[in-house]
Amino acid sequence: MLGPLLFLIFIDDIDEYATLIEILRKFADDTKLGHPVRNDRDREMLQAQLDSIFNWSQTWGMTFNIDKCKVMHVGRTNQNYEYTMNGQKLQETEYERDVGVMFDNSMKPGMHCRNAARTARAILKQIGQAFHYRDRYTFLNLYKRYVRVHMEFATPAWNPWQLGDVECLEKVQMKAVSMISGLRSDNYEDKLKELKLLSLTDRRIQADIVQTFKILKGIDKVDPSTWFKLVDPNRPATRATNVHNSLQIDRKRTELANNFFTTRAAKQWNDLPDNIKGLQNLSTFKKKVAEYLASRNQ
Numbered sequence: 001m002l003g004p005l006l007f008l009i010f011i012d013d014i015d016e017y018a019t020l021i022e023i024l025r026k027f028a029d030d031t032k033l034g035h036p037v038r039n040d041r042d043r044e045m046l047q048a049q050l051d052s053i054f055n056w057s058q059t060w061g062m063t064f065n066i067d068k069c070k071v072m073h074v075g076r077t078n079q080n081y082e083y084t085m086n087g088q089k090l091q092e093t094e095y096e097r098d099v100g101v102m103f104d105n106s107m108k109p110g111m112h113c114r115n116a117a118r119t120a121r122a123i124l125k126q127i128g129q130a131f132h133y134r135d136r137y138t139f140l141n142l143y144k145r146y147v148r149v150h151m152e153f154a155t156p157a158w159n160p161w162q163l164g165d166v167e168c169l170e171k172v173q174m175k176a177v178s179m180i181s182g183l184r185s186d187n188y189e190d191k192l193k194e195l196k197l198l199s200l201t202d203r204r205i206q207a208d209i210v211q212t213f214k215i216l217k218g219i220d221k222v223d224p225s226t227w228f229k230l231v232d233p234n235r236p237a238t239r240a241t242n243v244h245n246s247l248q249i250d251r252k253r254t255e256l257a258n259n260f261f262t263t264r265a266a267k268q269w270n271d272l273p274d275n276i277k278g279l280q281n282l283s284t285f286k287k288k289v290a291e292y293l294a295s296r297n298q
Contacts, residue, residue: 017056109158113165
């Protein structure tokens with residue numbers, strides 16, 4: 001198991017060759033960097049940093065596969081400048097998969113939603129063909145284990161907010177629920193209650209809240225202040241921050257920023273009853289959050 005550790009040590013100093021870059025992230029053998037480019041001077045600086053990183057790769061014999069290095073231009077006012085590595089123009093791309101999540105240059109999760117729903121529908125169809133008796137126990141467990149997981153992988157990173165994307169995913173669960181035999185209820189919401197299932201929307205809210213809990217309680221080894229800021233106890237209470245352990249919500253100018261994890265999750269966290277936010281055990285917290293979300297729909 002020393003291989004991955006030694007590799008990380010070997011590439012660790014690549015950061016020193018791109019000190020002017022605002023974002024530089026390494027995951028295994030993938031390196032991603034991002035920087036705002038507003039004019040030609042910014043473009044020249046970014047190109048110089050790319051040249052510096054390439055020189056590092058030459059020095060240490062860790063050559064980049066330039067054919068796999070791509071540029072994604074983000075933003076409506078982006079000038080779409082060209083960039084090179086070792087004199088070779090880098091390919092431009094409109095979408096890319098990053099640690100299992102698909103994003104396009106709009107930074108919206110629509111493409112990932114459609115891909116996840118397509119995969120889930122295909123697997124649901126296979127299960128439906130293989131199991132003709134679809135009882136609420138066996139078939140529901142198959143759905144949870146083999147279908148729903150594709151629509152819930154890393155949802156805090158791509159939780160959709162546009163109605164079309166939300167419905168695209170929810171329709172898969174609607175179809176799965178309709179395939180279960182022996183249910184007394186007629187509509188989707190009542191069937192969920194009968195099966196003790198949350199909607200996929202509520203499941204994503206639960207995932208956001210649980211991830212927030214992990215960050216705030218130090219379960220995930222990250223600095224909580226990077227993600228959230230607790231409301232000052234001396235600050236006048238408002239309807240959004242009238243309980244203990246609330247998170248500060250900053251106003252954002254764009255739709256994308258308002259639906260980013262830190263903003264979205266802070267609102268959801270503040271809506272929780274204070275007795276749930278004060279819990280310390282992760283398993284108990286997950287259970288209480290699920291009960292709270294289920295009670296809201298009754």
